[in-house]
Amino acid sequence: MTDSTEFTPGDPRKPWLWHPELPIQYPPVLVWPPRPIAFLGWLFGRGVLFSQYMLFVGLAAIAWYFTPAFERMASFEAGWIAEIWLRNAVLFTVVTGGLHLWFHTFRGQGDRRKYDPKPLDTHNPKFLFGNQLWDNVFWCLASGVTVVTAYEVLIWWAWANGYVGLFTWDDGPVWFVALFFVLTFIQSAHFYFVHRLLHWKPLYRFHDLHHNNVNIGPWSGIAMHPVEHIIYLSSMILHLVIATHPLHMLYQSFFLTIGASTGHTGYENVDVKGRNVMNVGNLFHQLHHRYYNCNYGQMQVPLDKWFGSFHDGTAEATTRIMKQNLRMKAGKPSVS
Ligand SMILES: [Zn+2]
Numbered sequence: 001m002t003d004s005t006e007f008t009p010g011d012p013r014k015p016w017l018w019h020p021e022l023p024i025q026y027p028p029v030l031v032w033p034p035r036p037i038a039f040l041g042w043l044f045g046r047g048v049l050f051s052q053y054m055l056f057v058g059l060a061a062i063a064w065y066f067t068p069a070f071e072r073m074a075s076f077e078a079g080w081i082a083e084i085w086l087r088n089a090v091l092f093t094v095v096t097g098g099l100h101l102w103f104h105t106f107r108g109q110g111d112r113r114k115y116d117p118k119p120l121d122t123h124n125p126k127f128l129f130g131n132q133l134w135d136n137v138f139w140c141l142a143s144g145v146t147v148v149t150a151y152e153v154l155i156w157w158a159w160a161n162g163y164v165g166l167f168t169w170d171d172g173p174v175w176f177v178a179l180f181f182v183l184t185f186i187q188s189a190h191f192y193f194v195h196r197l198l199h200w201k202p203l204y205r206f207h208d209l210h211h212n213n214v215n216i217g218p219w220s221g222i223a224m225h226p227v228e229h230i231i232y233l234s235s236m237i238l239h240l241v242i243a244t245h246p247l248h249m250l251y252q253s254f255f256l257t258i259g260a261s262t263g264h265t266g267y268e269n270v271d272v273k274g275r276n277v278m279n280v281g282n283l284f285h286q287l288h289h290r291y292y293n294c295n296y297g298q299m300q301v302p303l304d305k306w307f308g309s310f311h312d313g314t315a316e317a318t319t320r321i322m323k324q325n326l327r328m329k330a331g332k333p334s335v336s
């Protein structure tokens with residue numbers, strides 16, 4: 001076991017500039033046997049309390065402040081819908097653009113905690129404008145922010161008309177807090193299943209655009225085809241089914257969009273002068289971009305482990321997944 005490596009071309013045991021300790025471990029939540037001490041450390045440490053999840057809660061509070069009055073949202077009108085789109089586009093650009101500037105433009109931490117040695121593509125015809133960054137920016141803002149805004153608008157409209165109930169802090173503080181966790185876990189499970197579906201041949205043509213990004217940057221997060229955006233963001237519908245609060249809905253919206261930006265930075269964490277400011281990326285999803293038929297889900301719910309598609313980052317797992325890929329290409333059923 002090691003917690004670092006040096007990239008060596010052609011050596012399957014050294015495919016990354018840097019990687020965390022292998023094999024990759026799921027957080028101590030849905031694991032057996034239970035690990036209560038590790039769970040508490042995760043909950044009150046970098047797992048939750050000092051994690052990017054708190055950033056999403058903070059962004060939700062800011063966005064709520066910049067949300068039009070309820071009375072205006074009772075009927076669909078271009079004015080307030082445009083305000084929500086603009087607020088989402090600005091917040092998304094500030095965080096995603098900030099991450100890109102730090103990691104890739106100014107190379108604020110150089111290659112520290114960077115997984116893939118390659119820079120982003122600047123001359124590649126498979127991307128719009130031949131440029132990975134501008135292609136990604138286009139799909140994020142033109143389609144991603146627009147589709148998530150559409151879901152959000154629908155939810156605000158339903159709330160403003162009283163079609164769906166709201167759940168406030170006074171209705172039950174414990175459930176109010178628990179809902180953030182419940183939504184996170186439901187969303188993660190939802191992502192696993194819709195992502196597997198997107199790898200099904202008839203739908204893969206919509207997912208292919210996201211997979212143009214083999215090496216990834218923050219803007220690759222929701223660089224997707226509009227059809228994929230509609231499918232990927234569809235877990236927002238939960239807020240039309242169960243009573244939640246605007247903070248829950250906005251948290252989930254940022255988890256799905258800006259959470260994808262942080263998860264695609266290509267780096268493990270934001271490191272300022274050797275100090276870990278925040279864990280952002282994850283090798284788990286970077287492996288999916290490199291080897292495709294593995295790690296469809298997220299780290300919160302170990303569905304990949306349960307369904308045999310887990311790549312734990314080791315050379316043995318790479319060999320197993322590559323063999324599966326060859327079998328799938330040959331039209332034979334995959335074996336785990
Ligand atoms: Zn991705």
Ligand SMILES: [Zn+2]
Binds near residue numbers: 199207211
């Ligand atoms: Zn995929």
